[in-house]
Amino acid sequence: MNDGDDQAVRIELARLRQEHRDLDAAIDALTKLGNSDSLQIQRLKKRKLALKDRIGFLEDQVVPDIIA
Structure with a gap:
């Protein structure tokens, strides 16, 4: 995800x-x-x-799950 997409997702998250x-x-x-x-x-x-479901989906887009 590039910076523009990341910013758009964060704006959408704030709105939701x-x-x-x-x-x-x-x-x-x-x-x-x-x-x-x-x-x-x-x-x-x-x-x-x-x-809530949409917010969870978008949060996963911004902060990917990292397997340690």
Whole structure:
């Protein structure tokens, strides 16, 4: 991976991490309301999980697993 690709991946990682934090805050806020839409919360949690998987994939791209 060259420096340009590496920088692009790091920018994408930062964006995805921010979106993940935003979803976490939204889920917490909806949950605290008590009378919130459970389907909406389920969709947000599913999106959050997909983001986590994508973040993990990109982190592996930036920091390759080194076998000692």
